[in-house]
Amino acid sequence: MNSFAATIFSLLFLLTTSNTSLQAQQIALTFDDAPMRSGYFSGSARTDTLLTALKNAGVEQVAFFVVTSRLNAAGTARIERYAQAGHIIANHSHRHQSMRRIGVPNYIDDIFIADSLLRGFAGYNPWYRYPFLDEGRTRSARDAIRAALTGNGYQNAYVTIDNYDWILDALFVEGHRTGRKIDFEQLKALYIEHLWNSVQFYDGLSREVLGRSVRHVLLLHENDLAALFIDDFVYFVRRQGWGIISPIDAYQDAIATIVPDVLLNNQGRVAAIAKAQGYTGPLSQQSEDRNYLEKKFNQLIFDQN
Numbered sequence: 315m316n317s318f319a320a321t322i323f324s325l326l327f328l329l330t331t332s333n334t335s336l337q338a339q340q341i342a343l344t345f346d347d348a349p350m351r352s353g354y355f356s357g358s359a360r361t362d363t364l365l366t367a368l369k370n371a372g373v374e375q376v377a378f379f380v381v382t383s384r385l386n387a388a389g390t391a392r393i394e395r396y397a398q399a400g401h402i403i404a405n406h407s408h409r410h411q412s413m414r415r416i417g418v419p420n421y422i423d424d425i426f427i428a429d430s431l432l433r434g435f436a437g438y439n440p441w442y443r444y445p446f447l448d449e450g451r452t453r454s455a456r457d458a459i460r461a462a463l464t465g466n467g468y469q470n471a472y473v474t475i476d477n478y479d480w481i482l483d484a485l486f487v488e489g490h491r492t493g494r495k496i497d498f499e500q501l502k503a504l505y506i507e508h509l510w511n512s513v514q515f516y517d518g519l520s521r522e523v524l525g526r527s528v529r530h531v532l533l534l535h536e537n538d539l540a541a542l543f544i545d546d547f548v549y550f551v552r553r554q555g556w557g558i559i560s561p562i563d564a565y566q567d568a569i570a571t572i573v574p575d576v577l578l579n580n581q582g583r584v585a586a587i588a589k590a591q592g593y594t595g596p597l598s599q600q601s602e603d604r605n606y607l608e609k610k611f612n613q614l615i616f617d618q619n
């Protein structure tokens with residue numbers, strides 16, 4: 315190969331590999347349990363802060379999964395603001411109840427009460443995010459709910475990356491409430507580290523089980539930590555070579571049409587596919603653990619009190 319041909323070859327090689335990695339490493343952001351009650355921020359201040367952070371970070375579209383029993387006047391106004399900013403509004407049930415406790419018929423009713431309350435919002439999509447990611451503990455319950463959803467034009471708004479952002483948020487809000495001195499830089503670092511551990515773990519599982527990096531859907535909550543640090547997390551993710559995509563793009567991935575025949579769905583779709591394929595390795599990572607996070611929190615965030 316002469317030097318000109320060698321240069322062209324290496325340029326082509328670089329283009330191909332960088333294209334592959336750009337296309338492969340993509341992630342959509344989704345926020346459950348909106349509108350969440352006041353914590354560190356009041357509800358409306360949290361909405362302001364979160365919208366500003368997303369805008370500043372250049373994230374054009376995320377999805378908010380709404381628990382419609384929380385739609386009093388102030389809650390409704392917050393969801394309208396998310397919709398007006400171009401984000402997707404979708405269904406996370408009316409009362410966020412346990413399927414096992416209320417039974418399948420009541421559970422299905424609850425989904426469609428929420429549906430009727432959400433249809434008027436701009437940005438509404440017929441997507442259902444299962445509370446607790448619990449798709450049913452028996453095949454009959456699971457299949458009855460799946461049939462009700464598809465029969466009504468609904469898509470399962472699965473996640474691929476599970477994590478415990480809600481435990482970190484609960485520890486933060488409790489620390490704030492009880493007057494603990496909080497190291498916000500350490501808190502930001504711990505939040506990003508925990509989320510990134512989860513991204514890497516489930517992306518590794520995706521490569522191992524499916525032979526590729528799927529278009530990921532990250533489960534977050536509409537909480538104070540998201541409002542405080544989502545822009546920093548997005549900058550961090552981009553520095554690792556990943557891109558942020560709309561949830562609409564993420565649900566174009568081929569795994570959106572794979573419905574694994576398993577009862578373990580509460581760690582996301584990639585883990586469910588792994589389980590269905592007989593994968594025997596771990597389906598969650600080290601920091602997806604309450605004790606681990608509590609210990610880290612006490613060491614890092616409250617230490618200097």
Ligand SMILES: [Zn+2]
Pocket residue numbers: 346347406410444445446
């Ligand atoms: Zn939830």
